Amino acid sequence: MAAVGDLQFEEFGNAAATAAENPGATTISIEGPGESPTHQAGLPRGSGGEEDDELLGNDDSDKTELLAGQKKSSPFWTFEYYQTFFDVDTYQVFDRIKGSLLPIPGKNFVRLYIRSNPDLYGPFWICATLVFAIAISGNLSNFLIHLGEKTYHYVPEFRKVSIAATIIYAYAWLVPLALWGFLMWRNSKVMNIVSYSFLEIVCVYGYSLFIYIPTAVLWIIPQKAVRWILVMIALSVSGSVLAMTFWPAVREDNRRIALATIVTIVLLHTLLSVGCLAYFFDAPEMDHLPTATAAPNQTVAAAKAS
Amino acid sequence: MSDLQRLMMEPTDHHAQALFAGLSDISISQDIPVEGEITIPMRSHIREFDSSTLNESVQNTIMRDLKAVGKKFMHVLYPRKSNTLLRDWDLWGPLILCVTLALMLQRSSVDSEKDGGPQFAEVFVIVWFGAVTITLNSKLLGGNISFFQSLCVLGYCILPLTVAMLVCRLVLLAEQGPINFMVRLFVVIVMFTWSIVASTAFLADSQPPNRKALAIYPVFLFYFVISWMILTFTPQ
Numbered sequence: 001m002a003a004v005g006d007l008q009f010e011e012f013g014n015a016a017a018t019a020a021e022n023p024g025a026t027t028i029s030i031e032g033p034g035e036s037p038t039h040q041a042g043l044p045r046g047s048g049g050e051e052d053d054e055l056l057g058n059d060d061s062d063k064t065e066l067l068a069g070q071k072k073s074s075p076f077w078t079f080e081y082y083q084t085f086f087d088v089d090t091y092q093v094f095d096r097i098k099g100s101l102l103p104i105p106g107k108n109f110v111r112l113y114i115r116s117n118p119d120l121y122g123p124f125w126i127c128a129t130l131v132f133a134i135a136i137s138g139n140l141s142n143f144l145i146h147l148g149e150k151t152y153h154y155v156p157e158f159r160k161v162s163i164a165a166t167i168i169y170a171y172a173w174l175v176p177l178a179l180w181g182f183l184m185w186r187n188s189k190v191m192n193i194v195s196y197s198f199l200e201i202v203c204v205y206g207y208s209l210f211i212y213i214p215t216a217v218l219w220i221i222p223q224k225a226v227r228w229i230l231v232m233i234a235l236s237v238s239g240s241v242l243a244m245t246f247w248p249a250v251r252e253d254n255r256r257i258a259l260a261t262i263v264t265i266v267l268l269h270t271l272l273s274v275g276c277l278a279y280f281f282d283a284p285e286m287d288h289l290p291t292a293t294a295a296p297n298q299t300v301a302a303a304k305a306s
Numbered sequence: 307m308s309d310l311q312r313l314m315m316e317p318t319d320h321h322a323q324a325l326f327a328g329l330s331d332i333s334i335s336q337d338i339p340v341e342g343e344i345t346i347p348m349r350s351h352i353r354e355f356d357s358s359t360l361n362e363s364v365q366n367t368i369m370r371d372l373k374a375v376g377k378k379f380m381h382v383l384y385p386r387k388s389n390t391l392l393r394d395w396d397l398w399g400p401l402i403l404c405v406t407l408a409l410m411l412q413r414s415s416v417d418s419e420k421d422g423g424p425q426f427a428e429v430f431v432i433v434w435f436g437a438v439t440i441t442l443n444s445k446l447l448g449g450n451i452s453f454f455q456s457l458c459v460l461g462y463c464i465l466p467l468t469v470a471m472l473v474c475r476l477v478l479l480a481e482q483g484p485i486n487f488m489v490r491l492f493v494v495i496v497m498f499t500w501s502i503v504a505s506t507a508f509l510a511d512s513q514p515p516n517r518k519a520l521a522i523y524p525v526f527l528f529y530f531v532i533s534w535m536i537l538t539f540t541p542q
Contacts, residue, residue, distance in 0.1 A: 086446040089516045156538040158424040
């Protein structure tokens with residue numbers, strides 16, 4: 001990473017060096033109006049302080065603000081305005097999903113993947129897939145748990161789809177709204193270097209929910225221990241993505257408020273996953289004795305529990 | 307000498323002006339539209355055709371529409387790269403299929419108090435709002451297909467799944483058991499794959515090349531949910 005950063009600055013440095021060497025020579029460089037002052041400032045900074053660079057994104061935040069301003073220029077009642085939120089290619093969506101699954105301590109998800117281009121495709125379709133994954137897995141796991149019982153008549157509980165949809169979409173849109181409002185309010189009190197737009201927060205939350213899709217499918221396994229281990233894994237992955245994203249935004253603030261914010265974010269996330277597990281998936285009941293026609297794995301499970 | 311002879315001998319502007327003086331006063335004002343009709347010998351035939359669809363018997367109208375719907379069903383069952391579904395789209399076929407599917411999938415009124423399978427309205431809403439959402443998604447991603455064309459294709463490609471529903475209903479009349487379930491599972495999987503292949507054959511070309519997967523995935527999810535509802539249908 002250091003080599004790439006140095007290479008980038010070195011490119012412009014060559015032009016500056018040749019200009020310094022031959023004051024008479026004319027160097028033609030095609031650049032935007034806001035960019036030339038940052039070259040000279042970038043040169044000495046490129047050698048050190050790279051950590052801050054990556055986390056804060058100071059140097060090109062101006063550029064991205066300009067770009068962001070230039071991008072969304074259609075008025076909000078035209079179709080083109082909404083097309084700008086879906087301006088992603090397949091590989092970009094895959095990269096963002098990969099980034100949400102592998103939280104690396106130094107990298108900020110928003111800075112690395114989204115800063116140029118928040119999209120609504122990922123959050124919307126990940127939430128839709130999650131809704132159906134939870135509803136289908138819940139029905140399937142209930143069916144498997146009650147498989148041997150003679151009195152149980154399986155019904156596909158369709159009402160669960162509506163409830164799951166309400167919960168997941170409310171979480172994915174209202175919590176970012178509240179968080180964005182809170183961050184804006186703190187920004188007015190304490191000058192934070194990093195601030196996120198509403199769409200970027202929605203994007204982070206949407207992509208961080210991706211880990212729950214395979215988790216919901218694996219929750220079909222009717223073992224309490226397995227389910228809770230899965231909850232822990234999913235929570236740690238997505239919780240760390242969220243925490244590492246929002247820590248730079250609040251760390252300038254009062255220590256206690258910063259910690260409280262991060263704790264609240266993780267707590268809400270925990271509430272979502274534990275609530276979904278408790279409501280949609282029946283507890284694998286070990287206390288009822290399996291009938292003679294029950295499958296052998298249920299007897300093993302009953303033996304393990306006792 | 308006549309004026310004309312004089313004109314031919316001395317073609318001066320002065321003479322021309324005198325001759326055509328009256329003509330220059332005539333000008334076509336802007337508010338008189340210059341239009342007319344070109345009458346061709348066939349015109350009377352065309353007029354007859356236009357009014358005849360209003361005067362024809364109801365049976366003719368219905369048969370014509372049914373034939374169009376049936377032709378599109380054939381295109382779905384044997385998907386080739388053709389433009390028929392896209393060129394003359396209609397929504398009768400999707401409506402028929404959706405109503406049939408919803409009627410067969412709804413739970414009976416006996417246990418409407420407890421939880422159960424989807425109601426008629428739920429299936430209807432899932433199919434139509436699902437299709438609308440997929441269409442909006444593909445348009446937002448930059449696809450160049452019109453709104454109703456996409457709805458038409460998605461609706462028509464439910465045909466294999468409706469056939470699967472009919473087969474499952476028949477199979478469920480036999481005795482229940484794992485074999486019963488295996489047969490239904492196999493039928494539903496085959497029809498699900500058929501739906502996906504058919505709709506991809508029609509829709510894939512209209513998407514920008516580096517976003518094809520992004521546009522096709524919601525179609526996959528849509529047909530998967532419908533297949534799930536068909537597979538888990540249990541009669542009372």
